[in-house]
Amino acid sequence: MASKLEDEFTANPGKWHEQPEGYPPASCYQWLKGHNPQINWRKVVWNGWSLPKHNFMGWIWAHEAMLTNNKLFLYGVTDDNSCQLCGVGSETQEHLIGTKAQKEIQFAMVLCAVYQVWEQRNKCRMKMVLIQPEVLAKGIVNEMRSRIRERDKKQMRIDDLEWLASRNLL
Ligand SMILES: [Zn+2]
Structure with a gap:
């Protein structure tokens, strides 16, 4: 969407210096920068x-x-x-690096680990017990595996499915 400033300048390119109050720098910067899409990475x-x-x-x-x-x-x-x-x-x-879906799954595993660590920490506190790291790791893998099994495999690429299978996550 073009800004008011851009419209004005496009319509009257020679009038830039004739504006009584000039052009606000922030608007000028936005106009020069253009309207770029948000980049999620x-x-x-x-x-x-x-x-x-x-x-x-x-x-x-x-x-x-x-x-x-x-x-x-x-x-x-x-x-x-x-x-x-x-x-x-x-x-x-x-x-070499993996597909977009593989990277999303890896990030989801990090979030799952954060959740599991906090949940196990709370259980330890309530029940006054210690949980072995292997048990915690198994919990993370099991939860991710259940989540992946819920997903519609028809929507997934064959190389992503093979990637999941090679990690025993299907
Ligand atoms: Zn290779």
């Missing part, structure tokens, strides 16, 4: 804890711009598109 990639080289690589990854062997193969730079890590299959960004 911004805080993950540009977090304050990563080294700059990690931030930069994360930015490349978020733009799906990693120069993997399958791209180099398509550009004619190499005649081998196989994965440099495992040698099995075509080296794509998804092959």
Whole structure:
């Protein structure tokens, strides 16, 4: 959506300096910056804890711009598109890092772990018992497995299902 300032400037480009009160800097900045869509990975990639080289690589990854062997193969730079890590299959960004669904599931597991730690902590406090870390870990995996089993598998990609199966989460 164009701002009032943008409309004015577009209609009268030579009148910029003739405005009695000028143009508010914030509006000018917004206009120059444009109306960009909200980027949901911004805080993950540009977090304050990563080294700059990690931030930069994360930015490349978020733009799906990693120069993997399958791209180099398509550009004619190499005649081998196989994965440099495992040698099995075509080296794509998804092959190396995982699909969007896989990353979402991993993040869901972190949240599940936070919940489980707090729940077990409360049980320990109420019942005056200690819980072994293995029991806690099993609880996290079981809860995630139940959640994944509730989901409609027809909506999921076959490589995501294989990824879940390889981690015994189906
Ligand atoms: Zn591989």
